[in-house]
Amino acid sequence: MNFFATLAGLALGAGIVVYSGNALAQDKDSYPNKPVRLIVPFPAGQATDIIARLIGERLSRAWNQPVYVDNKGGGASIPGMLAGKEAAPDGYTITFASSTTTAVNEAVIPNLPYKMERDFVPVGPVFTQTWLVVANPSAPYGSFPELVAAARKDPGSISWGFGANALELAAELVKQSAQINIRGIPYKGSGATVNDLLGGHIMLGVETMASTLPHIQSGKLKVLASLSDKRSPVLPDVPTLAELGYPGFVAAGWAGFFMPSGTPPAIVKKASDDVHAALSDPDTQKAITARGSTPDLRSLADWSAFVRSETAKWPEVIRKGNLQMGQ
Numbered sequence: 001m002n003f004f005a006t007l008a009g010l011a012l013g014a015g016i017v018v019y020s021g022n023a024l025a026q027d028k029d030s031y032p033n034k035p036v037r038l039i040v041p042f043p044a045g046q047a048t049d050i051i052a053r054l055i056g057e058r059l060s061r062a063w064n065q066p067v068y069v070d071n072k073g074g075g076a077s078i079p080g081m082l083a084g085k086e087a088a089p090d091g092y093t094i095t096f097a098s099s100t101t102t103a104v105n106e107a108v109i110p111n112l113p114y115k116m117e118r119d120f121v122p123v124g125p126v127f128t129q130t131w132l133v134v135a136n137p138s139a140p141y142g143s144f145p146e147l148v149a150a151a152r153k154d155p156g157s158i159s160w161g162f163g164a165n166a167l168e169l170a171a172e173l174v175k176q177s178a179q180i181n182i183r184g185i186p187y188k189g190s191g192a193t194v195n196d197l198l199g200g201h202i203m204l205g206v207e208t209m210a211s212t213l214p215h216i217q218s219g220k221l222k223v224l225a226s227l228s229d230k231r232s233p234v235l236p237d238v239p240t241l242a243e244l245g246y247p248g249f250v251a252a253g254w255a256g257f258f259m260p261s262g263t264p265p266a267i268v269k270k271a272s273d274d275v276h277a278a279l280s281d282p283d284t285q286k287a288i289t290a291r292g293s294t295p296d297l298r299s300l301a302d303w304s305a306f307v308r309s310e311t312a313k314w315p316e317v318i319r320k321g322n323l324q325m326g327q
Helices: 002-030 048-065 076-086 101-107 144-153 165-178 190-199 211-216 265-280 280-291 300-321
Strands: 036-040 068-073 093-098 120-129 131-135 159-162 183-186 204-208 224-225 255-258
Touching: 002 120, 036 048, 036 076, 048 068, 048 093, 048 120, 048 255, 048 280, 068 159, 068 165, 076 093, 076 101, 076 255, 093 101, 093 120, 101 165, 101 300, 120 265, 120 300, 131 144, 131 165, 131 211, 144 224, 159 165, 159 190, 165 204, 165 300, 190 204, 190 211, 204 211, 211 224, 255 300, 265 280, 265 300
Parallel strands: 036 068, 036 093, 159 183, 159 204
Antiparallel strands: 093 255, 120 255, 131 204, 131 224
16 A cells, blocks of 8 residues: 555656756747846946946846846845845746946955855846046146056056956056056046046046046047057057057956856846847947947857956966055
8 A cells, every 4th residue: 555655646747847847848939928137237328237227128128028137236246246146046036136236246255145156147248337547638648658657667656546346457458468656546436537637636547438538529538548459449549458558458347147057057048148239229329328338249158258367367467566455
């Protein structure tokens, strides 16, 4: 009797497994079939938030499902990232994370309560943002080589400002690559850095193109170099550091979509393909470019490798420069 009861239990269990598998397959085929939550670990209204909403709107149209933005700003973006990490791995929570909330946070925040490779899976890139070495027009440097020559002639006599941990790391990487000694002045945000640049209180800055472009176009700031791997289409005459004799140099902002670890690969691929399709639209590309960023059309495999390399790069920069990063 126990034997037959056992057989019945096994058969029932097998039936449940088969049913669950079919249900999962159907869910993948119909994903998404309910609203999707898009966590943005930044306050509403920031450039990253605006671009997240732009792509969210495109995905909502493609999926015929609402994609609602959940802003969780503050706390060095940790609350937002934790909300994304702790969400159910079913594809219905996507986190829009940036270079700062991922690779930089891992490098500069001790005991960070999340690890990107462990807790998230990449879904796809959205944009990159060019970082620049900029100067007040009265600065006595007309080019990056002139700045390097002056810094080597009188080490430590030149200073530059930056408004974020990520930009401080970029400035340090420039120093290490060019073998120069320039004093850093940290500001609380790019706005404060740019204000002091415009006022002539500092002569140099390592800043985002988004925060400096209007002043570059008006002639109130000049650009010495781009820190990206390619020239920006918005500033086609500005050379990259790689072109100026530092092969392989790249320090740029970036952002993209992630899901919690354990999300079914088929759902990740579906979302990734749809994000790529949205970014391939010329109107979407124009809207991103207008906000000082560049659409990122790399494949998921290439971008995933890039995220891993970025996460490994910054701790080494900190170690080599003996930096004491402010939180």
